[in-house]
Amino acid sequence: xxxxxxxxxxxxxxxxxxxxxxxxxxxxxxxxxxxxxxxxxxxxxxxxxxxxxxxxxxxxxxxxxxxxxxxxxxxxxxxxxxxxxxxxxxxxxxxxxxxxxxxxxxxxxxxxxxxxxxxxxxxxxxxxxxxxxxxxxxxxxxxxxxxxxxxxxxxxxxxxxxxxxxxxxxxxxxxxxxxxxxxxxxxxxxxxxxxxxxxxxxxxxxxxxxxxxxxxxxxxxxxxxxxxxxxxxxxxxxxxxxxxxxxxxxxxxxxxxxxxxxxxxxxxxxxxxxxxxxxxxxxxx
Amino acid sequence: xxxxxxxxxxxxxxxxxxxxxxxxxxxxxxxxxxxxxxxxxxxxxxxxxxxxxxxxxxxxxxxxxxxxxxxxxxxxxxxxxxxxxxxxxxxxxxxxxxxxxxxxxxxxxxxxxxxxxxxxxxxxxxxxxxxxxxxxxxxxxxxxxxxxxxxxxxxxxxxxxxxxxxxxxxxxxxxxxxxxxxxxxxxxxxxxxxxxxxxxxxxxxxxxxxxxxxxxxxxxxxxxxxxxxxxxxxxxxxxxxxxxxxxxxxxxxxxxxxxxxxxxxxxxxxxxxxxxxxxxxxxxxxxxxxxxxxxxxxxxxxxxxxxxxxxxxxxxxxxxxxxxxxxxxxxxxxxxxxxxxxxxxxxxxxxxxxxxxxxxxxxxxxxxxxxxxxxxxxxxxxxxxxxxxxxxxxxxxxxxxxxxxxxxxxxxxxxxxxxxxxxxxxxxxxxxxxxxxxxxxxxxxxxxxxxxxxxxxxx
Numbered sequence: 001x002x003x004x005x006x007x008x009x010x011x012x013x014x015x016x017x018x019x020x021x022x023x024x025x026x027x028x029x030x031x032x033x034x035x036x037x038x039x040x041x042x043x044x045x046x047x048x049x050x051x052x053x054x055x056x057x058x059x060x061x062x063x064x065x066x067x068x069x070x071x072x073x074x075x076x077x078x079x080x081x082x083x084x085x086x087x088x089x090x091x092x093x094x095x096x097x098x099x100x101x102x103x104x105x106x107x108x109x110x111x112x113x114x115x116x117x118x119x120x121x122x123x124x125x126x127x128x129x130x131x132x133x134x135x136x137x138x139x140x141x142x143x144x145x146x147x148x149x150x151x152x153x154x155x156x157x158x159x160x161x162x163x164x165x166x167x168x169x170x171x172x173x174x175x176x177x178x179x180x181x182x183x184x185x186x187x188x189x190x191x192x193x194x195x196x197x198x199x200x201x202x203x204x205x206x207x208x209x210x211x212x213x214x215x216x217x218x219x220x221x222x223x224x225x226x227x228x229x230x231x232x233x234x235x236x237x238x239x240x241x242x243x244x245x246x247x248x249x250x251x252x253x254x255x256x257x258x259x260x261x262x263x264x265x266x267x268x269x270x271x272x273x274x275x276x277x278x279x280x281x282x283x284x285x
Numbered sequence: 286x287x288x289x290x291x292x293x294x295x296x297x298x299x300x301x302x303x304x305x306x307x308x309x310x311x312x313x314x315x316x317x318x319x320x321x322x323x324x325x326x327x328x329x330x331x332x333x334x335x336x337x338x339x340x341x342x343x344x345x346x347x348x349x350x351x352x353x354x355x356x357x358x359x360x361x362x363x364x365x366x367x368x369x370x371x372x373x374x375x376x377x378x379x380x381x382x383x384x385x386x387x388x389x390x391x392x393x394x395x396x397x398x399x400x401x402x403x404x405x406x407x408x409x410x411x412x413x414x415x416x417x418x419x420x421x422x423x424x425x426x427x428x429x430x431x432x433x434x435x436x437x438x439x440x441x442x443x444x445x446x447x448x449x450x451x452x453x454x455x456x457x458x459x460x461x462x463x464x465x466x467x468x469x470x471x472x473x474x475x476x477x478x479x480x481x482x483x484x485x486x487x488x489x490x491x492x493x494x495x496x497x498x499x500x501x502x503x504x505x506x507x508x509x510x511x512x513x514x515x516x517x518x519x520x521x522x523x524x525x526x527x528x529x530x531x532x533x534x535x536x537x538x539x540x541x542x543x544x545x546x547x548x549x550x551x552x553x554x555x556x557x558x559x560x561x562x563x564x565x566x567x568x569x570x571x572x573x574x575x576x577x578x579x580x581x582x583x584x585x586x587x588x589x590x591x592x593x594x595x596x597x598x599x600x601x602x603x604x605x606x607x608x609x610x611x612x613x614x615x616x617x618x619x620x621x622x623x624x625x626x627x628x629x630x631x632x633x634x635x636x637x638x639x640x641x642x643x644x645x646x647x648x649x650x651x652x653x654x655x656x657x658x659x660x661x662x663x664x665x666x667x668x669x670x671x672x673x674x675x676x677x678x679x680x681x682x683x684x685x686x687x688x689x690x691x692x693x694x695x696x697x698x699x700x701x702x703x704x705x706x707x708x709x710x711x712x713x714x715x716x717x718x719x720x721x722x723x724x725x726x727x728x729x730x731x732x733x734x735x736x737x738x739x740x741x742x743x744x
Contacts, residue, residue, distance in 0.1 A: 069308065
C-alpha cells in the first residue's frame with residue numbers, strides 16, 4: 001500500500017490566495033468569455049456548467065496565475081466534467097512574466113479511460129468519476145500556467161475546476177481503513193404491504209482519516225493543511241493510497257470537529273483525526 | 286540534551302522551506318490562517334534577467350523582483366537534489382555581445398573562424414562553437430573597445446584592480462595542442478596581457494587551465510548535455526587600469542603556432558565591473574552594459590524581543606569563496622540579521638578570515654562579535670550563532686561545525702528592543718553584502734542550542 005496524499009491549497013483560488021492574479025489568453029481570440037471566465041476554475045464549484053473556456057475553437061489556450069511570491073507546487077488536478085480526455089495539457093512555471101524562460105512541470109496526454117494507476121504515472125491518473133490528477137517533481141516559481149494546445153476542429157477546452165499547489169503526504173493512515181465507504185440518503189415511506197417506497201435517493205462517499213504524525217515539523221503542515229485550509233470548509237483531494245489514485249475523492253469536512261490531538265507519545269507526535277464527506281457527489285443513477 | 290521544540294522556532298526560511306511548505310519562509314507556527322508572512326523582495330534593476338539553474342542544470346532567467354530558487358547538488362554526486370534560495374551582490378556586466386561573439390554586436394574576426402550558433406543548449410542560452418580551421422593562420426574573434434562608448438570597465442567608477450570574469454565551457458570537438466584561449470589585453474599599455482587562460486579538457490571532460498594571467502578560482506559543474514559536461518569557469522583578471530583601452534578575445538586554437546587548428550565551445554563570456562569573484566549569470570549583453578541589482582529579501586515579524594536568547598542555524602551550499610580569501614577586498618557575505626536598524630543581531634561569513642563564520646551584536650555604539658576559522662568540511666556548510674543576555678550587556682558566539690568559539694566580550698550597551706522588527710535573509714546589516722550563494726535552511730529559535738540540536742530541528 002502506498003502513502004496518502006492530500007491537496008487542499010490551490011494557486012487558482014482567490015479565496016486562499018487573494019493576491020494572486022489570474023489571466024487567460026489564447027493564440028486566437030480571447031482566452032476567456034463572459035460567463036466562462038478563467039477565475040471559475042478556482043472556485044471549487046462542481047456544477048458542470050460553471051467552467052472556463054475560451055472564445056475560438058481549435059487554438060492554443062493559456063491560463064496564467066501570477067503568484068504574490070515564489071511558490072512551490074508538485075500536483076495538478078482537473079476536476080470531472082472536463083473535455084480534455086486524450087488531449088495534451090502542459091503545466092509550466094517561470095520566473096519571467098512572459099514565460100520566455102520556463103520549466104515544464106508536467107506535459108501529459110490525459111487518459112481516456114479510468115484504470116488503476118499511480119499518482120506519479122507519466123500521464124497522470126483518471127479517477128473513477130472522471131477527474132484527472134498528476135503529481136510531478138516539485139517546481140517553484142512566481143508565474144504558473146496551464147497550456148492547452150489546439151484540440152482539433154471545433155473543440156475548445158472546458159475546465160470546471162483545477163487545483164495546483166504543493167501536496168502533503170505525511171505518513172500512513174491508521175488501519176482499519178475504509179476509503180470506499182459511502183452513505184445513502186433520501187426519502188422513504190412504507191406501504192401497508194410493508195414495501196418501502198424510496199425517492200430522492202442520493203449516494204455519496206464518506207469516511208474518516210486518522211493518522212499519527214511521525215516528524216515534529218509535520219505538525220505545522222497538519223495545522224495549515226487540515227486545521228486551517230480543510231477546516232475552513234475548503235475542498236480537499238484525498239488520495240488514500242497514491243498507488244491507487246484512481247479512487248481519489250474530493251472531500252469536505254463533515255460538520256463537527258477536526259482535531260490535532262497531542263497525546264500518547266507527547267507534544268511532538270500529534271494525532272490528526274477528521275471525518276469527511278464527498279463534495280458535490282454525482283447524482284445517483 | 287535540550288531539544289528544540291516547534292514552539293521555540295520563531296522563523297524558518299530557505300530552499301528547504303520552499304520545497305516543504307511551498308513558500309520561501311514561514312513563522313515558527315507554520316503558515317497562519319491569516320495568510321503568509323509579509324515578504325518584501327526586490328532586485329531593483331528595472332527587470333534585468335538574472336540566471337539560476339533548474340533541476341536539470343539548465344540555465345533559467347528570473348525577471349523583475351522575482352526571488353531565485355536554484356536547484357543545487359548537496360551531496361557531490363553531480364545531481365541537483367535540493368532547492369536553495371539564491372542571493373547576490375549587485376554587479377554590472379559590461380562586455381558587449383558576450384554570448385554571440387560575432388559582428389552583429391561589434392566583434393571583429395581575424396581570418397575566417399567558423400561559427401556554429403546554438404551548438405549546445407543550456408536552456409535559456411545556447412553555446413556557440415567557434416573553430417579555427419585554417420592550418421596556415423590563427424583565426425579568432427575579438428572585441429576592440431577603442432572608440433566605443435561602453436567599455437569593459439567604467440572609468441573611474443569601477444576602479445583599477447582585479448575583475449571577475451566567467452565563461453560557460455565544454456570540451457572542444459577538436460582540441461588544439463595549445464587548447465583554446467580567452468584573453469583581455471590592454472592596448473593603451475602596448476598590448477599588455479591583463480587576463481589570459483588556455484583551456485583544455487582532461488580525460489573526463491573537465492577543464493584544465495594553463496598559461497594563466499590572473500587567478501583561476503575554479504570550475505563549477507553545471508550540467509551534462511548528452512555526453513558533454515558543461516562547466517562555468519570562474520576567474521579574476523590581473524590588475525586592470527580601467528581608463529585604458531582593452532581588447533577581449535576568444536581564440537579557438539589557443540594562440541599557439543599558426544598551424545594549429547581547433548575549436549572552443551562556449552557561452553556568456555561575462556566580464557564584471559567589480560567583486561571578489563564572479564556573480565551569477567546575467568542575461569547576455571548586446572550593445573550596452575547590463576546592471577543587475579542585489580537580491581534584497583526581508584520579512585517583518587513581531588516575535589523577536591531582546592528578552593529572549595537566540596540561536597540561528599544556517600545551512601548553505603559550500604562555494605569556493607568560503608575557504609579562501611580571494612579578490613581585491615574580501616567581503617563578508619551575509620546570512621541573516623534581526624533588525625535592519627540598530628540595535629540588531631548579525632550573522633554572516635567572514636571571507637577575510639578564510640573558513641569562518643561570524644556573529645555580532647550591534648548595540649548602536651560598539652560591535653561585539655567573534656569570527657573564527659572553524660567551518661567543517663562537507664558540501665553543505667552548517668553554521669550556528671548564539672546571542673544571549675541582551676538586556677544586560679549581551680554575548681555572542683558561533684560554531685562552524687568544529688565547536689563553539691569563545692564568548693564575545695559583553696556588549697557595552699544593553700538594549701530592550703531591536704531597531705525594528707525586520708529580518709534580513711541572505712544579507713547582513715552593515716556593509717551591504719549578500720550571501721552570494723545558496724541558502725538551504727535558516728532557522729531562528731528562542732533559547733540557546735547547539736549545532737546538533739538545531740540540525741535536528743532542520744530536518
